[in-house]
Amino acid sequence: MSATSATAHAHVEPAGHHELGFVRTYMFSTDHKMIARQFLFLGLSMMIIGGLLALVVRWELAWPETPVPGLGMILTETGGILEPSQYNMAFTMHATIMIFFVIMPILAGAFGNFCIPLMIGARDMAFPFLNMLSFWVAAVAGVLMLAGFFVPGGHAAAGWTSYAPLSAVPEYTGTNWGQNLWCISLFVLGISSMMGAINYITTIINMRAPGMKLFRMPLVVWSLFITAILLLLALPVLTSGVAMLLFDRTLGTSWFKPSGGGEPLLWQHLFWYFGHPEVYILILPAMGIASEILPVFCRKPIFGYHAMAFSMIAIAFLSWVVYGHHMFVSGMNPALGMAFTVTTMIIAVPSAIKTFNWLGTLWGARIQFTVPMLNALAFVSMFVIGGLSGIFMASTPVDIYIQDTYFIVAHIHYVVFGGSIFGAFAAIYYWFPKMFGRMTNTVLGHLHFWPTFVFFNLTFFPMHIIGVGGQMRRIYNPMQYEFLQHQQHWNVFITMSALALGLGQIPFVINFFWSLFAGKKAPLNPWNANTLEWTAASPPPHLNWGPTLPTVYRGPYEYSSPESRDDWLPQTAPPVTAAGARRH
C-alpha cells in the first residue's frame, strides 16, 4: 500500500489503543461485530422458545386433548392437556417469536450488522451509538413479548396476524394484557428496526471503501441494502397499526371495531401492507447469503450478477403491490382481487430468474460440499418448492379453496424455514470463523444438516397433502371434523417428523458452543473467498482493519479467473500486469 494512503488514514485509531471495560465491550458495545453477536444470541435463544411452542402445537394436532409431555409441570390443573385458548396462544406466539425475534434478528440484525461494514470496507456503521440502541431496544421488545406469558389471561391468542375485531376486543379472546403486551412489544421492535434500517442504508451509501462501486458490492450486501429499505418503509405501517389496535383495546377508540363505526378490514390492509414486504424482509437476506456462498464453493463467478441485483430490486418494488393476495376471500372488493392476481403472478418472475441463476452458477462448477454449501443448496431447493406452491395461491379461484388451510402453512414454512432458516444456518457456518475466530466442527455440521434437511421435508411436505384435503389452519382438534378424520394419520406422521427435526438441532447447539470455546483457530481466509471481510483478522479487531482500509479493484466473484494462477482473486488484489488492468 502506498505511503499516501497510509497517512490519509493515520488519524484513524487502530484497535487496542484504549481498553474498554467488560460492560462497554460485551454489553453496551458500539462495535458492529459485537452487536451482531448480540443479535445472533438473541435470535438463537428465542428460536428455542419458538421451536418448543411449535412442538406443543404439533403434539396437540397429532394426539388431541392428551397430556403434552413436560407441560404437566406448568399446566397443573389439566395435567398437561392444552385448553383451546392455550393452543391458540401457542401457535400465535410460535409465529410471532419466529418471525420477529428469530429470523429478523438473525438475518437482518446479526448478519446485517456483521457483513455490511466488513464487506464494503468500512470501520463500523455510520451511527455506532444508534446501532447499539437498536439492539437494546430490540432486547426490551423481547422482554416485553416474553412477559406476556406470565400475565393473567395468558398471551395473545388471535394469531400472529391478530385480525380485528378478535384482537381488538378483550372479551372475544379472553386475553387482556397478553394482547396489549404483544402490541407494545411490536411497537418497540418497530422502533429498533427503523434505527437499524437507517444505519444500514446510510452506511452502504456513504461508507464504501475506495473502489467499492455499487455494482462491485457482494450480493449479500445488495440484499441487506434492499431489506433495509423495505424495513424502513414497511415497519412504520405495522407500528402505526399496532398502536391503533392498542388504542382500540385500552382507550376506547374504534379504528377496527364496527360497533363504533370502525372497519375490520382496515387492520388487514395495514397489516398486509406491512406483511408482504415483511415476507421479503425475511427471505431477501437469505437469497443474498445463498448468492454469496454458492460462488465460493462452486469456485466460479455468480451467474448473472446484474440480473441477481436487479431481480432483488424488482422484488422490492413489486412487494408493495401484491399484499392483497392475502385478502382474496376477506370481503375486499373482488375486483381488487383481480389486480392483485396480476401483480402476484408478476412477482414470481424475478424469483424464477434468481433460481435459474443459482442453477447457472452450479453449471460447470467445481462444487465443494462444505457444511455452509450444503445449507445454501438446501436453501435453493427448498425455496423452489416454496415458490412453486405460491403459484397455487396466486390463482384466485384456487385460493378460494386453499386459503386458510394447511397448504398455506406448508407454503410459508417452505419459504421461511426452508428458505430463511437454511439461509441463516448457511450464514452461521460460513461466517462463524470470522465472527468468533474459530472453525466449526464439520462432523457435527453434517450431523446437524442431514437430519434437519430430511425431517424438515418429512414435516412440511405432507402439510400440502392435508391442506389439499381441506384441513384448516389454527384448529385445535382435527378429529372434531368428519371430513378430516381419514387423514389424521398424516398429522401423527408430521408430528413425529417434527419431533425428530427438533432433536436434529441438538448437534447444532453442541457444535456452536463447543466451537466457540474449543474450535480450531480459524485462519484469515479459511474458504479462499474474495470478499473484503476475509482480509481482516479472525475475529476482526475494533475498527476492523489496521491503519489502511482495503482498496477494491474488482467485483466479488472472480473465482477461477484466467487472470490468476489460484482459483480465486480477492477484491483487494491489485491488477498485476498492464494486461490484467486492461481487462477492467
Added chain:
Amino acid sequence: MLDWWLPENVSTYGAEIDWLFHLIYYITGATFVLVFVTMLVFIVMYRDRPGRTARYTHGNTPLEIAWTIVPALILVILTALSVPAWSRIKMQVPASDFDVNVTAKQFNWQVGYPGSDKVFLDEMHVPVNKVVRVHLRSQDVIHSFFVPQFRMKQDAVPGREIVQWFEVVKPGKYEWPCAELCGFGHSGMRGWIYVHTPEDYAKWAAENLEGKGKQ
C-alpha cells in the same frame, strides 16, 4: 399424487376450480422435476474432483432472456385463465329466487330464510341444482364460511353483508366449518348443509318454515 386428496366436488363452479388446480399442479410439478433433475445432475457432474477446473463465466444473456420470458408467458396464461373464473365465482352472482341469511357468531352459524322467523343453528337446508344466494353477516368477529366440497370460502365480516352463491349438483349432507380463527371455540365451529331433491326440500320447508314464529 396430490390430487388424490381433494375431497369430492359437488358444486358447479367447483369443477372450474379443480381444473385450474390440476393445471397448476402439472405445470409446477413439471417445473419441480426439471429444476431438481438439473440440480442433481449438476451436483453430481460438477462435484470437486482432482483435476477439475471450474468454468469461468459471468452469465449468458440469451439464456437469461429465455428464462425470464418463458416463466412470464406461463404466468400470463395462468392469470388469463384465473381472472375470468374468479369473476364468474365472486363477482357475477347469478339471478335466483332462493336466498338464505347466514349470520355467524362465536361459535355458531345462524341460518334464516326470508319469510320465516325461525333461526336454525349450524344447519342449512337447500335444494339441489338451484342457485342459492347466501347473505353473509357476522355479529362479533370475523368468521369464514367454508364448505370444502363446494370449493366455497368467504369471510363473514362484522358490519357488512356479503352476498355469495353456490349451486350444488348432488344431494347429500356436507360439512360446513369455520375457516377463520374466531376465538377459543373456533375449532369445532361447524355446521351441516343438507342438499335435498326438490321434493324433499319442499317437504322440509313445509314442515319447518311454514307457520311463522312457531319455534
